[in-house]
Amino acid sequence: MTRAAEMIDPGKQPPQTRRFCTFVVAGRAFAVDASAVQEVFRGTVTTPVPRGPTAIRGLLNLRGRIVPAIDLRRRMGFEPIADEGIHVVLTAGGETHSLIVDALTDVVDIPVASIETSRVGAEGSLGECIEGVVAARDGLVHLLGIEAILAGLVEPTVERKIR
């Protein structure tokens, strides 16, 4: 959206910062674009989806809307934990998903210039979710791409179907 705005309105100064929602998964710091985030709550998932993608822990009833909850630990290849988690509900591509994270940290404005988009030392399922890295006071914060997280959901299913 911000990029589009820059293109349409060249007279205006491009935004200096982007707002991110930061959280912790498996001891590491991650962030997603705050503009996509609808709400955050603590809760459990009641309905698993048999034969569904492994990263989808189940379905949530979000005020009558059926929302799949994506376990970020499983999605990014970390050791899963059975605890109830924090749900970060976000909308992308017309669909609503929830990301299960360990703990919510903050909402921060990050200068666009300080975002490093070349991937830093992460590969596999973790690497494919990461869009950029930002150096913060207490270490690196990995910026997650929502589309990338969702796109990767499909693959394990296909594998399982073939088998």
Place this chain on the structure above:
Amino acid sequence: MNDNEEFVREFLVESAENLDQLDQDLVALEENPRDSQRLASIFRTVHTIKGTSGFFGFAKLGAITHSGEHLLGQLRDGKIDLDNDVTGVLLTLVDAVRSILERIEKTGGEGESDFHDLSQSLDRVAFEAAKRREDGVVVVTRLTPPSTPAAPPAPPPPAPIEERLPADPEPTPTAAPAKIETPVAAAERVIAETPESPAAPIAPAIVPALTMTAEVEADTVPLSTTRVVVPDAVTAAPLPIPAQPPAAPQTRRSAVAEQSIRVDVGLLGTLVELVGELVLARNQLESTVRHTTAARGDDHPELLKVVHRIDTVTASLQAAAMKTRMQPIEHVFSKFPRIVRDLAVTCGKEVTLEIDGADTELDRSLIETIRDPLTHLVRNAVDHGIEPPEVRVARGKPAAGRLTLRAYHESGQVMVEIRDDGGGIPVDAVRKKAVAKGLISTEQAALLPDERVLQYIFEPGFSTAAKVTDVSGRGVGMDVVRTNIEAIGGAVDIGSVPGTGTTVRVRIPLTLAIIPALIVSSGSHRFAIPQAAVRELIALRAGTNGAAVSVEGLEGAPVMRLRGRLLPLVFLGELLGLEAAAAPGQPPRGTVVVLRSDEVEYGLVVDGVTVSEDIVVKPIVAVLVALGLYAGATVRGDGAVVLILDPRGIAQAAKVPPRPASDRAVEATAADAAPLERYLVCESPAGRVVAVPLEEVARLETFPRERLQLAAGHMVVHREGRLTAITDIDAVLAGTPQPVDSPAVTAVILAATLGEVALRVRRILEVVTPEAPINHGLCARGVLGTIAVAGRATEVIDVRHALPGAPPTTATPGVTA
């Protein structure tokens, strides 16, 4: 988006609607060229588009609509006649306007296409038609005055009338009187149609007509039959007439416009969603209050009253919200007059289209889905069904074929009937083709009754059309029609009598938003199965020797013997990886849900069936739809999310072999040959044991006594937002109706042709298949006959006597209206 863009968008939306109306109006006008109101409406629409396009600076649109307006003006003023050429060019104009508007919508500009040709042909047609008129006879079709003179007390100037008279001062008397009837009839119609104040709008319309008649009468003698009878109201009308335009139609229009407003579809969706939420909250409130009051041992009547009120209001709100999703099927039907007309011209046929029940409503989301299948069926009927005029005449039929489209509600579904009086489907050709394609053997084909053979029309690649035309006959189509209709839980059925015609019946669910479903369990999981696919439920008993149900292995694939046939089994828990398969040697247990679609039939083995209920279907994200196992999800009353199984997808995932086509047909014949008569046995409120033919039973329901009401001398029950007549089963049997003494009323809902009707019973006993057929000799009022149930004679209710209005209904005592 700036203001101008917003106006343009509004213009586009409005024009799109107007164009659809134009299509219909033009075709209708062709049928009845003297319909002045319709002509005026067409003129207004084109004029509006022209005006607005000028405002926005759409020059091309302005130019063609200007030419169109000119032509329409000529028509309206009676200077030319409406013939095929004129209608044709006007329809082309509509298409051109539509294409320019689409262009504007996409690009904001009018596009490159030059419509100069069209303008020219519009002008040419106008000129030629006028010329034809001059060469021909007098046709006086001027019905509406172009404008009301400011003060018309004096007789209208004779000039326009002379203009319309032929150049020849001595008109042939044979032609003139015949035509002159029009203004008279029109004048009378205007009089008849004028609502309250007849004087003002009528007089200007009638005066020219009168004068004209008078003038012609002077020239031609035999006119006594067409003498104008002027009602007193008109002659006595005070002339001068107040100078105001005849505004009656306009006021009616704007009144309609004010009663409906445009609402964003998304907003309506949100509304329905929120109501769904409210229903859930209501359910939670009810259970919480029940638990709390039970725990405290105190009733708290005030609280219960409020909860009850919230309950009823929520139910009404839900019904009303669901209604906002409904649209008349007219949105599909409205395209057909134009399609049929164009097609008839292309195929060189004459077709009269009759539309009935266009106001039948169904869910908006379904309207789009059924558009293509129905269009295909209509095209088929015109192209293949109705014969060319000369063939029809040779067969002793009227030259013009009749195509009837009928929509109506039946048993909570929408039925659409497409009927033509054409040549019918050559059944023997279908039979041969089915054999040639290896679908059935020659012997089977010979045994199959015609109506079963016809079903092969729906097989892929099946066409008996002698020649492939532009329109249809390529052998694709009917199978696609069936697939599309079945995809939304509907069904297609075809019947045809050679030489007499073909009828296709399409059954469509009212809505996809709420469907009846079976809630089943497998391990700790619960799933919903759409009831539409469920044929029957069979308990799988473990280790019962000689039981009707037993599971066998066939090349590793479990099957079950069901009434002499093998039914493939799919274990849900195993398929979904919920739990390990039953240990070897341990017989499986649970319930077999027999699922059938047209291609497959199989038994889905689940641990148990919880309940059958109406569920609200909610969409799931694309990733989960792609699994092919789930059709959606729903939220149960307790807030739990339950996945809806997709019976077809499960069959595919479990690799259930498709039923051979021959199996389907032969099995159907077998069923036809020996129809299994089954009866529902129940106990009437007075304690009589009676039977109801199962095929008449739509469903069984229990509802609170408060839902019973007295309306127009009939007991009715408020269910699913509708009122259903309810009759005491004893009243049908000419017995004494019993008071409603229990808080819950159990009823057998019968599917009658005219709607549903409920039969109140005390309780349901069982479903039986008697050994001997029904004995019609043992009958009485309300009793169809008698069957033997477990050695006892049991009366079978004649459901026709349960219909409201048929017998004098006695109000059930004990209920206050």
